[in-house]
Amino acid sequence: MTTSGLGPRRGPEFHIPREPERTTRGAGAYDSRDGKVRLAGRRRWPWYTGAAVLVAAVAVATGVVVGGGSEPEAVPRAPVVAGDLVDVADRVRQGVVSVRAGRASGTGFVIDREWHVLTNHHIVEGAGEVSVTAPDGSRVAATLVGSDEDSDLAVLRIEAVPSLVALPLGSSAAVRVGEQVLAVGSPLGLSGTVTSGIVSAVDRRVRIGGERQDALQTDASINPGNSGGPLVNARGEVIGVNTAIATFEGGGSIGIGFAIPIDRAADVAERIVD
Structure with a gap:
């Protein structure tokens, strides 16, 4: 792999x-000449595996554990985060931009109120001009503040775009x-x-x-x-x-x-x- x-x-x-x-x-950057996708195969499991899973699911649903004790024990439940x-x-889409760097394109997102945009180094590497497009369709030039090849990260700076957060x-x-x-x-x-x-x-x-x-x-x-x-x-x-x-x-x-x-x-x- x-x-x-x-x-x-x-x-x-x-x-x-x-x-x-x-x-x-x-x-990284989008290239229309990318190859085809192949799907992974399926793995068959024995019937008794499914039965064991069913028993476990029933135990969790009822809030008890079947064991050697005389009294059922409550199953600890993980907190559910509602959202x-x-x-x-x-909300997130309002802070995400499309990045265009020469023939390469990718994505970035605004990280502070100084209009810095974080993206990948391999998108902007070697590009002469870089621009970003906001969700509302407005396109502005971007300045490459700097990049780090080892971590594959880069920071851009753009002029203020009111629609971005x-x-x-x-x-x-x-x-x-x-x-x-x-x-x-x-x-x-x-x-x-x-x-x-x-x-x-x-x-x-x-x-x-x-x-x-x-x-x-x-x-x-x-x-x-x-x-x-x-x-x-x-x-x-x-x-x-x-x-x-x-x-x-x-x-x-x-x-x-x-x-x-x-x-x-x-x-x-x-x-x-x-």
Whole structure:
């Protein structure tokens, strides 16, 4: 398996032993010449596995555990975070922009009131002119403040766009596996696209930029053009920067995407701005 940015085939690489037929591509700049997507096969499970799952589900639903004791015990229930994802998606989209850098395109999002936009390095790398398009369709020139190839992050600065808002940054250290998330970006040039999923892993080791680093793994659909876009939690807080995906034979999303944790991304962005 290999990984690369969601765009030109120059993104990070990721290898998993004994699965050479799988490839991964970063979530970088959109290129219309991308290959086809192949679906993974299905695995059949024995009937008794389904029966065991059914029994476990009934136990959880009734709030008891069947065991050797004489009295049933209450099952601890995880707190449920209520949130209107429609409202969250609407709010987050107001801070996300499409990024155009030469022939490459991707996504970015506003991170402060100084109109700084965080995106991926591989989108703006080597580009002479960079511009961003806001959700209302207004397009403005962007200045490259700086970038970090090793972390695959870059910061742009734009003139004030009244319709844009800065997105609140969460804490990737507090992210838990199974947490519901939304990915917002411009896959295949389709700006303002929102996809949903969960956090699949919080410490997946992949090659991003010039080094191997821990990344958040998600099954939210991410494709070329999503690079640089935010991965947000159910409260609308950014917890990661979508950067790479796993694919079969260079195709599109197969439900394995990777995001740079926002704690690390925010530190890099602050260092670039300073």
